Amino acid sequence: xxxxxxxxxxxxxxxxxxxxxxxxxxxxxxxxxxxxxxxxxxxxxxxxxxxxxxxxxxxxxxxxxxxxxxxxxxxxxxxxxxxxxxxxxxxxxxxxxxxxxxx
Numbered sequence: 001x002x003x004x005x006x007x008x009x010x011x012x013x014x015x016x017x018x019x020x021x022x023x024x025x026x027x028x029x030x031x032x033x034x035x036x037x038x039x040x041x042x043x044x045x046x047x048x049x050x051x052x053x054x055x056x057x058x059x060x061x062x063x064x065x066x067x068x069x070x071x072x073x074x075x076x077x078x079x080x081x082x083x084x085x086x087x088x089x090x091x092x093x094x095x096x097x098x099x100x101x102x103x
Contacts, residue, residue, distance in 0.1 A: 001044075003101045005059050006037040014059060014098045024092035027063050033096060035059040041103045048103070057103050061096040069093050 002015040008023030025033060038057040041048045048054050069091040077084040 001101055001103070002042050003038050003057065003059055003103075004040040005035045006039055007035055011039065014061075014101070016098055016100055019064065019095055019097050020061075021093050021095050023094070024066070025063065025094040025096070027094075029063055029065050031063050032099075033061050033063060035061065041101065043103055054103075057101075059098060060100050060102065061098045064095040064097050067093050067095060 002013060004011055004013050006012075007025075010023070012020050012022070014020060027033060036053075036058050038054045038059060039050050039052065041054050041057050048057070050057075072089050072091075074087045074089065075084070
């Protein structure tokens with residue numbers, strides 16, 4: 001049994017006992033989160049497709065840790081103008097372990 005959920009503007013295919021990395025969610029490690037935006041639920045070969053969401057379906061998970069992504073450097077240089085700019089960015093991420101898919 002698996003589901004497709006929407007979290008942080010992105011879609012994730014999840015099943016029980018999987019870990020996913022999503023954009024930053026509020027909460028500490030050990031807290032339970034519920035994803036109610038379920039786009040698809042597949043159970044025993046039969047799929048329920050939402051329009052846009054499946055009614056009564058949800059996915060429960062537990063926050064494992066709050067972390068940060070790798071550093072991305074944005075460097076811009078304009079030739080012959082002695083002009084350059086260097087900026088770094090690290091995205092805040094949350095690692096979530098899926099506990100169950102409720103159809």
